[in-house]
Amino acid sequence: MGSAQGRGWQLGAAAEIGGVLQVPGDKSISHRALLFLAIAEGGGEIRGLLEARDCLNTLAALRALGARIDSLGPGSYRVVGPAGGGLRAPDKPLDLGNSGTGLRLLTGLLAGLNLPASLTGDASLCRRPMGRIVDPLNAMGAAIRAEDGRPPLHLASHEGLQGIDYAMPVASAQVKSAILLAGLHARGETRVREPAPTRDHSERMLAGLGADIEWGQGEVRLRPGGLRGQDIDVPADFSSAAFFVALAAARPGAEICLRQVGINPTRDGLLRLLKRMGAAVGLENQRLVGGEPVADIRVTGQPLEAITVSAEEVALAVDEIPALMIAAARARGTTHVEGAAELRVKESDRIAAMAEGLQAMGLSVETRPDGLSVTGGPIRGGRIASRGDHRIAMSFAMLGALLPAGEQLRIDDVDNVATSFPDFIARCKAVGVNIQES
Ligand SMILES: O=C(O)C1=C[C@@H](OP(=O)(O)O)[C@@H](O)[C@H](O)C1
Numbered sequence: 547m548g549s550a551q552g553r554g555w556q557l558g559a560a561a562e563i564g565g566v567l568q569v570p571g572d573k574s575i576s577h578r579a580l581l582f583l584a585i586a587e588g589g590g591e592i593r594g595l596l597e598a599r600d601c602l603n604t605l606a607a608l609r610a611l612g613a614r615i616d617s618l619g620p621g622s623y624r625v626v627g628p629a630g631g632g633l634r635a636p637d638k639p640l641d642l643g644n645s646g647t648g649l650r651l652l653t654g655l656l657a658g659l660n661l662p663a664s665l666t667g668d669a670s671l672c673r674r675p676m677g678r679i680v681d682p683l684n685a686m687g688a689a690i691r692a693e694d695g696r697p698p699l700h701l702a703s704h705e706g707l708q709g710i711d712y713a714m715p716v717a718s719a720q721v722k723s724a725i726l727l728a729g730l731h732a733r734g735e736t737r738v739r740e741p742a743p744t745r746d747h748s749e750r751m752l753a754g755l756g757a758d759i760e761w762g763q764g765e766v767r768l769r770p771g772g773l774r775g776q777d778i779d780v781p782a783d784f785s786s787a788a789f790f791v792a793l794a795a796a797r798p799g800a801e802i803c804l805r806q807v808g809i810n811p812t813r814d815g816l817l818r819l820l821k822r823m824g825a826a827v828g829l830e831n832q833r834l835v836g837g838e839p840v841a842d843i844r845v846t847g848q849p850l851e852a853i854t855v856s857a858e859e860v861a862l863a864v865d866e867i868p869a870l871m872i873a874a875a876r877a878r879g880t881t882h883v884e885g886a887a888e889l890r891v892k893e894s895d896r897i898a899a900m901a902e903g904l905q906a907m908g909l910s911v912e913t914r915p916d917g918l919s920v921t922g923g924p925i926r927g928g929r930i931a932s933r934g935d936h937r938i939a940m941s942f943a944m945l946g947a948l949l950p951a952g953e954q955l956r957i958d959d960v961d962n963v964a965t966s967f968p969d970f971i972a973r974c975k976a977v978g979v980n981i982q983e984s
């Protein structure tokens with residue numbers, strides 16, 4: 547425990563992979579449920595909230611703004627805005643830790659409520675671009691200052707917001723959601739156009755809470771107004787399920803079933819990509835939970851073929867590209883990912899991190915400013931720098947499980963897995979992954 551690289555994992559060949567798993571609640575939906583209920587009349591209960599560091603930071607920030615959030619049991623919370631009035635300006639900077647979603651959405655909410663505040667985060671978050679929200683929010687009338695376009699962000703009070711008609715230069719659900727949250731309190735209609743479809747959890751939840759919103763054909767329109775509180779059930783996180791989906795897909799004969807996973811079509815692009823590579827993917831018990839489609843996902847490993855992934859497909863699988871690269875590493879041929887420049891500004895530069903790790907395991911990889919190409923082939927053990935990025939660490943754990951007998955993989959700096967996936971190790975062991983903390 548505790549080297550210069552932080553905590554790490556040690557992986558060896560897995561004898562057999564298979565089983566039934568339920569992964570924790572959806573991170574995107576958990577953030578939204580907390581933020582939206584804190585400003586909804588009467589508040590509401592959340593069931594299945596992701597109790598991971600990113601969402602708990604958003605929860606703590608809302609408490610600092612005066613919201614009352616009571617735990618009712620594991621994953622269950624009651625959220626109510628302050629009695630007799632709205633949220634209030636915080637007396638200290640709000641720290642959103644590692645979370646782009648928490649920081650960007652909360653900035654939109656605070657700009658709409660006209661609450662002066664400072665927002666910051668950890669070293670990774672303080673390197674991430676914020677001009678993408680600061681520019682449109684300031685164009686609406688907000689007064690947000692960011693040195694060099696990065697956190698900390700400083701919000702001053704302003705004269706009120708005006709709705710905007712905004713064509714986003716990048717396909718980003720965080721930017722879209724920040725603008726919509728501000729638009730709830732702006733004068734006139736707010737319209738956001740996206741260059742490619744991105745996750746629509748905000749639109750679905752806002753509609754469920756009574757907002758005057760419509761969306762489709764690449765744009766969202768929202769008219770200002772209050773939200774009405776309601777209880778919210780959070781499905782299991784597709785992005786967490788994705789590691790096990792990719793693992794089963796990449797190992798012929800393995801079968802894993804993931805229960806009650808959100809399969810919103812703006813999130814489940816990975817399933818279509820793996821099917822195109824030849825994996826057998828089935829959906830069982832399909833139903834709607836709180837306006838979101840949910841299913842049990844059953845994946846059976848087959849020999850895989852390389853594919854080419856387009857920019858539009860990247861937007862529908864933006865957090866799953868590292869997991870997809872695990873399948874690419876085991877596929878016949880070279881998988882090309884295009885239009886993925888956004889991966890360079892996540893918790894780490896995910897293109898560079900994946901390329902470096904895959905090369906360390908003996909694979910041939912080429913990188914471009916907006917993508918990478920991975921040629922499948924034999925893999926060997928070694929040492930991986932996760933760069934403190936939860937999704938890089940968890941993806942390489944899956945590739946570690948596919949090592950040949952006798953090989954060992956060490957993954958450094960895995961602490962941030964706690965930002966999105968508590969109990970990852972236990973879930974790994976439950977399906978036969980040979981993983982130890984070190
Ligand atoms: O809106 C959200 O909840 C998210 C949107 C995506 O980010 P971008 O909007 O920056 O693409 C994604 O990568 C992130 O994990 C969660």
Ligand SMILES: C=C(OP(=O)(O)O)C(=O)O
Nearest residue numbers: 644645646647648865892
């Ligand atoms: C990019 C991610 O999250 P965020 O932007 O909220 O930090 C992620 O979870 O992969």
